[in-house]
Amino acid sequence: MSKSKTTTTTAKRGRPTVEGSKRQAVLAMRAAKVAAGGEIKRGRPAGTKKVAEVTIEVKAVAKKAKAVKSIESLVDSIVNEA
Numbered sequence: 001m002s003k004s005k006t007t008t009t010t011a012k013r014g015r016p017t018v019e020g021s022k023r024q025a026v027l028a029m030r031a032a033k034v035a036a037g038g039e040i041k042r043g044r045p046a047g048t049k050k051v052a053e054v055t056i057e058v059k060a061v062a063k064k065a066k067a068v069k070s071i072e073s074l075v076d077s078i079v080n081e082a
Helices: 022-035 065-081
Strands: none
Touching: none
8 A cells, every 4th residue: 555645836936927027028029039030149248368478587696507497497387377
C-alpha cells in the first residue's frame, strides 16, 4: 500500500508582469521589431581591453654580475605585470 501524492502547480516563478507597464511596452516594441525583420543588438558596447605603455629607465651600478642579473629579472617582472 503506497501513498504517492502528485501535485502539479502552474504558478509562474519570479516577479509578476504588470500589463501596461513601461517594461511590457518595451518588450512589445522589441517583439514587433523582430517580427518586422529587424535586428536586436546589445544595449551597450562590449568595451575594449585597456593596455598601458610603460617606459622604465634604470641606471644601476653593480659590483658583481649576480646583482645585475637580479636587477634585470626584477625589471622584466615589472614589465610583464604591466
